[in-house]
Amino acid sequence: MKYQELISKMTLEEKCYMLSGKDFWQTRTVKRLGIPGIFLADGPHGVRKQAGAADQLGLNASIPATCFPTAATMANSWDVDLAEEMSETLAEEMISQKVNILLGPGLNIKRSPLCGRNFEYFSEDPYLAGKMAASYVKGIQKKGVSSCPKHYAVNSQELRRMASDSVLDERTLREIYLTGFEIAVREGKPKAIMSAYNRVNGVYANESKHLLREILVDEWGFDGIVVSDWGGSNDHVAGVEAGAHLEMPTTGGDSDEELIAAVKSGMISEAVVDERVDELLSVIMQVYPATENETEFDVAEHHAMAQKAAEGSIVLLKNDKHILPLKSGAKVAVIGDFAKNPRYQGAGSSVVNCTKLESTMDIIKDFDLDVVGFSAGYDRMGKPDEALKKEAAELAKKADIVLLYIGLDELSESEGLDRMHMKLPKNQTVLLKELLKANKNIVVVLSGGAPVEMPWADHVPAIIHGYLSGQAGAAAMLKALTGQINPCGKLSESYPFHYEDTPAFHYFPSKERNAEYREGLYVGYRYYTTANIPVRYPFGYGLSYTAFKYTDLAVSNEKAEFTLTNTGSADGAEVAQLYVSMQNGKVFRPLRELKGFKKVFLKAGESRRVTIELDDKAFRYFDVKTNQWEIEGGDYQIQIGASSEDIRLTATVAIAGSGAKNPYDNDNLSCYYSGNIKEVTDASFEALLGHTIPDGKWNSDGSLDLNDAICQMYYAKSRIARLVWKIMTGIKNKSEAKGKPNLNVLFIYNMPFRGIAKMTGGAVSMDMVRGILDMVNGHFGKGFGKLVKGFFAARKTMKKAGRME
Structure with missing residues (x-):
């Protein structure tokens, strides 16, 4: 042990108390031995250090900080360098506020579009999520403080999140829900990771030896600390035994005394406690020095960084007849409450008290547009308002083009609750229909952190999406609308036509105790492409003010090379995506899976040879019989595309297998071989699980226990x-x-x-x-x-x- 000498001087009480918080946000100190405490704070997209009373839901005020775009927004950039640059800036604010560990990024998989916290998560795809998260970790930790990726693992719903059990097979766990964490840990090397609230296959995440030791430490080489989500420690003794280091927040000594008693009774070895304390001290001593000195950050410079991040994440979804970019001096009407009071972040523990908030109407005067007026158009909280609707329609008649700012309001997406549907507020869609009678040239400017149904999309010429773009998002969007920048974002999640089309529709959220992941591997585009389900906008989709041509693909076992050409008249960036497909394999798998990507900026007319490496995750699958990663031998297609449904180039490569036998009985798993997983039977799910479905019903005798909600x-x-x-x-x-x-x-x-x-x-x-x-x-x-x-x-x-x- 690194700190054995120091630990030998600590009493049993001091050691046990070290493994729980001092208060809501801080770890304990041991003054007589010179052991300092460190400060943890919320903040996937900005530091939320509360100045007064602490609360987990972000209801009380925090110290002003830069509000950067949320993870869901940044994932649309597909730009790992931009993410790392932004995170370095984030770390500077941590240091200025004396925050040693930032609780983020969130990289849970977007299993369902309705999860209320999806705005905090990157993607429906683990490879993209992992690469973006690794960049966040690298950027933050360059400054000597630590990132804390969360929530490990399989935390996909807010409903009864502390009392639900995520039931899934080992292959789905590894390939979909852990791969992002694996990439973040192996490549980013975070000093902390946050365990999830929920159970995973019957065991609370914070006390799962399978998750915390066998996978996280033994396989991935994690050498940091595991922090419980706030209130997420079920059995503190079991957590410490399994590999958890820090229970947050403090329980006022209650669970600390349980741990002391457990050591004295022999329930847990003092040597295990010593090991956890040593690992905790190692992280404390690494991250504490960075915040010892007083520092300040440049507010204006950081605001500019927030704008740069927002600019790189804007997604152009539709642009008929090239209505965008707006021409110089275009006569526009600005309609929508969000243009005056922007929707720029989510709700809950990630809420940032921003240093400066720009709104469209505050800054539109700085752009070369002829603004004929502004109308709120709708009540922000969804109430019908005929007067507002009529005012907006009259204004629309006076303009050549309407900029309509709509989207999800703050309380549609929040920690603590899941959405009930995928629709926009009804009063917004009613307004849109009314405006179309007055002016057909409507540019919809969307805000929100998750997909929405768009039955109106066919009736408007342009749609541009800023997601939740942070405090500087208004200027970024206006620059995109006017052509000062070329939109270069691509969707990091699929946009289905209807919620009923989604793979987890019948299985989300949990029924009573069990959240059954019956859809298995078929999350997001993996389902839509395999089962041939049409979507409004596919994963990886995004338009540009220019066009790109893909040619001359050459592949090997290690990489793919091709030529990318900007064939249009504007400079721009393209996200080239590499998918791997094995269509005649014996082991079932989705039609195609993202295994690489690269964002490439090209001037008009420029060509470049692009290389995308094929790493150790390109051809593997997790074998539930051998309990390890295997490779099925055979021919694989390497597909290069502009989205999951826009494949431009294809080549075949022969890959030698690892020799493992097919672990599945095909007869019982036909739905998983076809991808038609909307009605998975109990028998099929049990065949996938390899055991009977656990009883998830509440106690039949009507009694309630500690883990009932x-x-x-x-x-x-x-x-x-x-x-x-x-x-x-x-x-x-x-x-x-x-x-x-x-x-x-x-x-x-x-x-x-x-x-x-x-x-x-x-x-x-x-x-x-x-x-x-x-x-x-x-x-x-x-x-x-x-x-x-x-x-x-x-x-x-x-x-x-x-x-x-």
Whole structure:
């Protein structure tokens, strides 16, 4: 151990208390031994260091920081160099605010478009997500502080996120849900990683030896620390045993004392605790020095970086008759509340208190446009407003072109809740129909962090998408609209015609305890291309103000080379994508899978020879029989394209296999061989899993346990508990009906009972929660006695915790 001498001087209590937070955001210090504490803060796209009362949902104010584009936005850039450059800037702000570990980026796979937190995640594709995440990690850690990729792993829904069990086969786990993390760890080498709230195949992620030791450490060589998501530690002792290092936030000594007792009883070896403390100290000593000195960052320079990142991520979806870019002096009407009050980030723990926020109407005067007026057009929260609609229609008649700013509002996408549908707010689509009667030349400027249905897309000549572009997104978009920059983003996720077309439609979100990943490998474009399901806009799609030609493909086992030519009259950048396909293999797989990409800038008329390497992930599959990566021998197509459905060049390469036998019984897995996974039977899913489907139903006797969610109290045996549930549900429903979901209520509503002990800083101990549960389960006297006894014990523990410095 690196710090064995220092650890030998620590008491058992000091060591155990080190493995849990000092407060909401900080680790513990040991002053007598000179062990410093470090600060962790939210911030996948900007530092969110709260100045006052701490809360996990971002409801309380934080110190001003630059709000960069969200991960969903940056993934559309497909630009790993831009991501690394932006992250270096992010690290400078960490240092100025004395933040040692930034909790991000988020790289969970976008299994369903409805996950409320998709705006924080990169892609439906693990290769793209992993490459972007690795760049974030590299950029942040260049400055001596640390990134903390999250949420490891298979965290794809917000509904009951702390109480759900993600049930999936090992191959899907490895190929889809872990590959992004693997790339981030192997290439970025983060010093921290955050475990997810949920169970994975019956075991909480924070106490899964399979995830935390066998894969993360033994296979990938991770040498950092595992931090629990806030309140995500279920059994602290089991977590430490499995490889978790830091339980956050503090439980006021409650779980620390559990760990001490476990060591004394022999339940866990002190040597294991010493190992975790040594690994934690190693990271603390690496990241602490960077924040010792006072520094400041250049606000204007960082704002410019935010704009540069936004510019590189804009996606042009439609441009009939080259209506864009707008001509000099074009007579435009600007319609849409988002043009005045921009939608630029998500809601929840990633909310950044930005240093400067630009809106379109504040800066459009700086562009060569003849603006005839502005109208909000619609109520932001979705309420019908005939006066606003009529005003907007009258304004549209006065212009040659309408710039219509629409999209998802802040509370459509938020930590703590999933979307109910893929539609835009109805009042926005009603407005669009009305405007088309007044003026056909409508350029739709979209905002939002996830796909939406677009039944109106065929009726407008142009659509351009900025996603959630951060505090400088307004200027970036206006530069794209006026041709000062050429849009060069490509979609990092598919846009289906209808939500019903999505592969997880029948399986998302969880029903009771189990989130069953019956679609297997067929996530996003892997499903649409294999099952031949048409989509509105495919993965990897994006237009430009110029055109690109692909020619002269040459391939080998190690790389693909081709010539890319800008055949248009404007300079621009193209994202060339490499897909691998094996169409006659014995092992089932999607029709094509992304295995490489490169963003190339070319001047008008310029040609360049482009090389995309084929790495160790190009031909592999995870074999559930040999329990390792294998390669099926045979002929593979190397496909070079402008999107997952726009393949321009194809060549064949023969690959030697590793010799493993087909691990599957084809007869029971026909749906997975065809890709038609919309109605997977229990028998087929069990054949994929290799075992029976675990029982995911809530307790049949009506009892509730520590890991049941508070929202389940509707069937509690206690009349008082059912009344509490009714009141909470009423508050939740009323707030949602108003278009303003109550995030605090939602967080509590979906939280398991154990979360009460994990998120109250020791004010409520686990013993007190057990008393509450007895009361909920109809044993009021017994439970009340436990509650009172636990209360006084918790006060003593909190006093001891306060002295542990």
